[in-house]
Amino acid sequence: MKNSMLLAVCASVATFATVQAGEVAPADVAFDDYGAVEMSLTGVAGDAENGANVFKNRKLGNCLACHANSDMASQLFHGEVGPVLDGVSDRWSAAELRGILSNSGNTFDGTIMPAFYVNDGYVRPLEKFEGKSILTAQQVEDVLAYLQTLSE
């Protein structure tokens, strides 16, 4: 109930502004010393179902490129570059997962995993991705909601 009201507010604001009201910009995300992010990036609860779509979509999260995930056994081809994500919410808190999703480099120094909520500092990005983060703030929250369903 509360969520749907918030959504309605955001939707009406969005018609007037390019940046979603209440959204934390990539440069303003507050990481703690261990790379965790306590505060929601949008204030809107994540949608786990959409998060699952973002997770498997090759143009969005493409998480399956590197991570196997038994919950998506019906999807062909799971990568082995990163750890299997089964039960991942038993290992990491929501804040830690939000941090890993936003900029994994703060949690895992030098990792190959891309930072999904960073929009500058890239070297030679393709023009169409310049100044853009891979995922939007809400997509990060949605994937987070999905990851929280992965417990054993």
Place this chain on the structure above:
Amino acid sequence: MRIITLTAAVAASLALFAGASSAQVTDPLVVDGQTIVTSAPAPDFLDIDEVLSGWNFRTAETRALQTDDFENPAMIFVDQALDDWDTAEGTANKACADCHSGPEEFAGLRAELPRWNDDQGALFNMEAYINFCRTERMGADSLKLAKPRMDAMVALLSLQSRGDIINVAIDGPVADIWERGRELYYTRVGQLDMACANCHEDNYGNMIRADHLSQGQINGFPAYRLKNAKLNSTHGRFKGCMNNIRATPFAVGGEEFTALELYVASRGNGLAVEGPSVRN
């Protein structure tokens, strides 16, 4: 009998130590009776122990295509290049055949490229040699890089060195260029912020979605790819990998890719020339 049992035992114990990664073979590649090495001790400057041809990482079906020149789809393009070899062009109205006894004349050359060309004071890859003859000796247009006619001619000339052990010089006049190539190999680029090394050094042997990551060696180039049903040049492949990580590729034939080609070629020192290979 005894040998068979022993081999099986060794294989089984080795398998125990292998990681969980996907099957990866290091069988010798035999083409028409010629054995071509596909693995070798890594050159000293690398932190890995062994260098492996991309051939090892492909499926049995894809590998099979490379073991028989009648099955290898790249050979159609080699035949086209043979026609080109005899075609007179340019203001001199000369063909390659007018000055060179035959493509066999270039046996061994591919294994040393790219290399420093003293006369021109520049690093030359196969494409540069071909275009130099065309523009300076035939008075013809240069062939477009990473396009069918050039890739076919590079395939024809590479084939003359098939099986030869790659031995690219990295010192002397090319030392600075090699260093530049090395730097490019380890520099993270693009929106996905990855370096060649993240995939081809840290993760070879792992699946990245449907792709079995190899060491990104170029001993097999030009490579016929089943994906696009044509020959693919070294620089064309570099470009593709950069696009995939959402990075603006360097220019094909430009300074950066040529430096990268030298560095990547040297990472394969010890492997054999396989071009034209078959990849997916």
